[in-house]
Amino acid sequence: MYNENGSRYKGDNGYLLQVTQDIDLLKKDDKELSRRVGVLQKSKEVHTISHPADHGRIINSSEPISENNVTDRKPTGSEVNYAPENRISPIGEERNPRIGLAHDLLGHSYDFDQGTTRSGTSENGVPNEEVDAVKVENIAGKAQDTPEKTTYDGKTITPAELSAPLQDVK
């Protein structure tokens, strides 16, 4: 981990260290997740991660810097809200917190970064961008023996949609 000036970070910021550890664990969880982390690290776009409570919020999220770029499928940075201590999702399901980080940082933020956020909805009315984020989330979940997520807002994501390749897997 490095400071912006390139020097090695030697601080003891607990949140920063925890998030960095979670990102490192995601890299170890799966090759594709590792590749996505690498893409974001090398990106010209800026992605910041902070605690939801810093913004008066209590749930994880990822916000694009430019909505227009998302619509136009052009790269943009993002602001990720991530609570690494929260093992219970907002709907009361227990899951490793970094599965939530995978959804937002390596799902949504990655798509914002690459200009690959899909518009429209799936067969059952799930936004396509959420289908893609769930698929990334499932990669992280698989590494931790978490059951595959097959619904979003109570709507089924079909097996065909879940097994379709991610948009830009290289």
Place this chain on the structure above:
Amino acid sequence: MRIPLLFSYLLLCSFSSGTESFFDRVFNYRTMHDCFVAVTVYYHNDTFRYVVENHSLYTYMAGTNKNKLSYVEYRTDMQEALQQGRGIRTTISPAELQTTWHFHKVEISSQVRTAMAGGKEPFIQAYFNKAVLKSDLPPQDRAAIIYQLFQWEVATLTDDESGALIIPSRLPSLTD
């Protein structure tokens, strides 16, 4: 990723208290999944009720050029309109409002109307498991539930991770 310096900066920010007002929460702007706003829309001689996420409403109001309507101006005007019971006039058809601008038309079913008559707390208990909307409800009731909660000054939003409608003020605080 510019993590370290930004983290250090953000830690200097104060933690929010749980005392924010209804409108502070509603207009806590995000570009995805912020709170729903209930608005009355006048289209020719018809009046419709809609719920729409705050960022989508701002995008609609600002049109293609957000430099012409700053977020602060939008918030001030919209909050005043809502508090005075005013709506917005449009020349855009209801169908286009829904498909292009992500407005959701409110149609109150007899079941929801009956639940409304019981008051706020029984209504929330009927439709929510604590802070989360029950998943076995007719989809068309969702907008009506959001609309009525807004009238009671209960803010709702969509949880990005699950897609569920939640009442953020009823979720346990991470700083508790």
